[in-house]
Structures are given as C-alpha cells and as structure tokens.
Amino acid sequence: MSLILTFLGKGGVGKTTTAIAVARAFAAQNKQVLYVGQQAGDSLSIRLGVDLNSDPQSVAPNFSAVHLKSTVLLERYWDKMKGLETQYLRSPFFKEVYGQELGILPGMDAALGLSFLRERDAEGKYDVIIYDGVGDLETLRMLGMPEILGWYLRRFKQVLTGSAIGQAISPFVEPILRSILQVSSTDDISQQAGEMSSVLTRGQKAVNDPSHVAAYLVTTGDPYAIATAKYLWGSAQQVGLTVGGIFAREAIPEEEFAPLAIFSIPDQVSELIIPDRLDARLAPKPIEINTATKQVKLFLPSFNKKQVKLIQLGPEVTIEAGDQRRNIFLPSELAGKQATGAKFQDSYLIISFG
Structure with missing residues (x-):
C-alpha cells in the first residue's frame, strides 16, 4: 500500500515546488516515489x-514521474474494457467502437486520474x-469521487433496473464507467452495479484512511493565501x-490552523527534510460516528453554522458546506x-440522533 499525498493552496504559493521537494526528500530516504x-x-x-x-x-534514484494525458488513458482503459466485454459476452456490444475515437467529457480527467492512481x-x-492535479477543487472532487459515485449507484440502481429510460441509456453510460473503473462487463445490471459498488467502496475507504491518503496545505503569510x-x-x-x-513559506x-502542525519551508527548498511529525493520523479525523452516544461528529474548520446545511433523507444525511456536499450513509x-439536534463546537458539527 502506497502513501498517496496531494498539496493544496492558493495559486502562486509554490505547491508544485513544495510537492517536488517533498518527493525528493522521500526519495533521499530510499523510498520509491512516483510523482x-x-x-x-x-x-x-x-x-x-x-x-x-x-x-x-x-x-533520479528512487524518484519517477509521469505526466497524465486523458486521451491516452481513456484509449487504454477503453481497450481493456472491450477485452473484458469479449471475455464475458458472447456478442460484444462495443467491439466496433475504438478508444481513439472517444472525446473527453467533463469530469473524465478526474475519473481517469483516480483510476491511474488506483x-x-x-x-x-x-x-x-x-x-499534482489540474486544480485544487478538481483534485478534491476526484478524491471524493468514490463516495459520490457510490451514492449515485445506490440512488439510481432502481432507475437503471426498472425503467425504460434507464434501460435505454445504460448501454451507453455503463461501458464508459466500467472502462474507467476497470471492472468486468456482464449482462446482469445488478451484478454490474454490485461490482462497481465494491470498487467504489474500497476507494472511499482508502481516501478516508489518513495512513493511506492525505493532503497538506501550502501557504505564505499573505491573508488571501491563508484564507484560501x-x-x-x-x-x-x-x-x-x-x-x-x-x-508555510x-x-x-x-x-490560524490549530490544531494542525506547521512545517517551515527553507529558503533553499531543495534542502527540505521530511519532518518527524509528518503523519496525517495525528490530525483531526473528518468524521467520527459513535453509535453508543448516537452522535456523528464532522470536523469542519473554516466554516460556521450559517454556511452549513443539513438534510436527512432515509438512512443518509447530507451535509452541504462551501462548494461541497457529503452524503453520510448511517450505520444500521x-x-x-x-x-434531533445539531450544534457547532470547536470546529465540529455534532449531530445527535433520537
């Protein structure tokens, strides 16, 4: 299992420079690094x-890098999906559709990047x-994709299996999703949804595990950089x-960022050394669910109660804060x-259930 890191911050604060310096510092510790x-x-x-x-x-020694191009990735993954389709179907549906023909739809860049990381x-x-992604919000949406797509699969499973329009569009939507997620193709829509859901669940668990995936902020002392x-x-x-x-440069x-640790970036960024405290497991967890006290705690720094909207529909709770929505699937x-109530306390949104 790799440690996957990304760096976030206002444009111009040196995110890429810092990320490269961190990569080189890990490589100097004889760790195999991919940028x-x-x-x-x-x-x-x-x-x-x-x-x-x-x-x-x-x-450099222990240090490799790759520059992703979505057209290349889509072509590769489409060809893999067609291979799976040939393996599982007697009459492959998309054998005459070629990856070189496919254009990039909005959101595909993030999905393809996530599949490459996986x-x-x-x-x-x-x-x-x-x-090092195309933009910070795009990176966050990419890493949140397993959870979000999982929600769509749960919500729209009945539409795909039970309605005429679902049956009409599924032959066109599902192969693209399967090619990106790289799961096998079968003639059983329920089985397809189950397999894709399993892939997405594993992805969600990885993103939620700070020993596996974590982000670090990069900033200067500029008020706008700090606010971003x-x-x-x-x-x-x-x-x-x-x-x-x-x-921090x-x-x-x-x-300003309590209780997070702040690491200084040296003037000569090439001299950066990995701090001993560089362990995201020491930071506050995004969510804690306590079934004994019947409470869900979400750590939402930089937001106040006027900026947060809570919606409960069935077994799920939706939290809207900033330009992000999170769907929390409650345990049994x-x-x-x-x-029965929600309050803000020490940057936590605490939701109580009756």
Missing part, C-alpha cells in the same frame, strides 16, 4: 528536466505517490480527506433514526 502530474502544458517536464509522458519515467497503488511498487488554504482545509474534510498539516501564527444502529 503524478495532470496539469496542462509541459511545465512539469521543464521543472524536472525529463521529457514526461503517460508512463513513469526515471527522474492502479499504481495496487501494484505495490511505490512507497509514496504524490499527485482555510477554505480548502474545510473542503477537504467534506470529501473525507484528512489534511495532515501546513507547509513564511511565518504564520499557529492559531442509526439508520431510521431522526436527527
């Missing part, structure tokens, strides 16, 4: 001095994988991603119980 870039242009290749493509290239993590080849970092901190919590600490008051002990 995954998905931003536009060739800036990453110029920074690293290596002509990068969609396959990992060696940059593959590299499953290989067990790398100790640390650092992801705080907003991204709260937004990361909303997708279940733990923020483990702050990398200038001195900032500790109370709390499913069916109505929320």
Whole structure:
C-alpha cells in the first residue's frame, strides 16, 4: 500500500515546488516515489528536466514521474474494457467502437486520474505517490469521487433496473464507467452495479484512511493565501480527506490552523527534510460516528453554522458546506433514526440522533 499525498493552496504559493521537494526528500530516504502530474502544458517536464509522458519515467534514484494525458488513458482503459466485454459476452456490444475515437467529457480527467492512481497503488511498487492535479477543487472532487459515485449507484440502481429510460441509456453510460473503473462487463445490471459498488467502496475507504491518503496545505503569510488554504482545509474534510498539516513559506501564527502542525519551508527548498511529525493520523479525523452516544461528529474548520446545511433523507444525511456536499450513509444502529439536534463546537458539527 502506497502513501498517496496531494498539496493544496492558493495559486502562486509554490505547491508544485513544495510537492517536488517533498518527493525528493522521500526519495533521499530510499523510498520509491512516483510523482503524478495532470496539469496542462509541459511545465512539469521543464521543472524536472525529463521529457514526461503517460508512463513513469526515471527522474533520479528512487524518484519517477509521469505526466497524465486523458486521451491516452481513456484509449487504454477503453481497450481493456472491450477485452473484458469479449471475455464475458458472447456478442460484444462495443467491439466496433475504438478508444481513439472517444472525446473527453467533463469530469473524465478526474475519473481517469483516480483510476491511474488506483492502479499504481495496487501494484505495490511505490512507497509514496504524490499527485499534482489540474486544480485544487478538481483534485478534491476526484478524491471524493468514490463516495459520490457510490451514492449515485445506490440512488439510481432502481432507475437503471426498472425503467425504460434507464434501460435505454445504460448501454451507453455503463461501458464508459466500467472502462474507467476497470471492472468486468456482464449482462446482469445488478451484478454490474454490485461490482462497481465494491470498487467504489474500497476507494472511499482508502481516501478516508489518513495512513493511506492525505493532503497538506501550502501557504505564505499573505491573508488571501491563508484564507484560501482555510477554505480548502474545510473542503477537504467534506470529501473525507484528512489534511495532515501546513507547509508555510513564511511565518504564520499557529492559531490560524490549530490544531494542525506547521512545517517551515527553507529558503533553499531543495534542502527540505521530511519532518518527524509528518503523519496525517495525528490530525483531526473528518468524521467520527459513535453509535453508543448516537452522535456523528464532522470536523469542519473554516466554516460556521450559517454556511452549513443539513438534510436527512432515509438512512443518509447530507451535509452541504462551501462548494461541497457529503452524503453520510448511517450505520444500521442509526439508520431510521431522526436527527434531533445539531450544534457547532470547536470546529465540529455534532449531530445527535433520537
């Protein structure tokens, strides 16, 4: 299992520079590191001095990097899906549709990036994988995708299996989703949904595990940079991603991000050393569910009660904060119980159930 890290912050604060320095510092500790870039242009290749493509290239001892291109990934995953379709179906439906023909739909970049990370993590080849995405909110939505898609599968399963329109659109929607998630194709829609749900559940557990996936904020002392970092901190919590600490290029008051640890970035960033406290498990968890006290606690720093909306529908609770929504599927002990109260206390939203 790899440690997957990403860095968030206002544009221009040095996120990529810091991420590369952290990658090199891990490599200097004899850890195998993969740097995954998905931003536009060739800036990453110029920074690293290596002509990068969609396959990992060696940059330095223990340090490899890759620059993802969605067209290449979609073509590869589509061909894999067609291979599975040929294996499982007597009359493959999409054998005459070629990956080279497919255009990139909105949201595909994130889904393809997530699938690539999942593959590299499953290989067990790398100790640390650092992801540098196209933008911070896009990165958060990418990492929140397993939870969000899981919700859509639960909600729309009946539509796909029971309605005429669901049956009409499923041949076109499901192959693309299967090709990205890389699950087998069968003629049983219920089985397809179950297999995809299993993949998404594993992805959600990985994102929710700070020993597996974590984010770190990068900021300067500029008030706008601090405000952006705080907003991204709260937004990361909303997708279940733990923020483990702050990398600061200038001195900032500790109370700005309490209780997170603040790590100083040296003037010569190449001299950065991995701090002993760089452990996201020491940071507050995004969510805690206590069935004994019948409470759900969500850590929502940088938000106040006026910025949070709570909706309960059936066994799920939806929390809206900032530009993120999180659907919490309640455990059986709390499913069916109505929320009786909610309060803010020390940056926590505490929801009580009757």
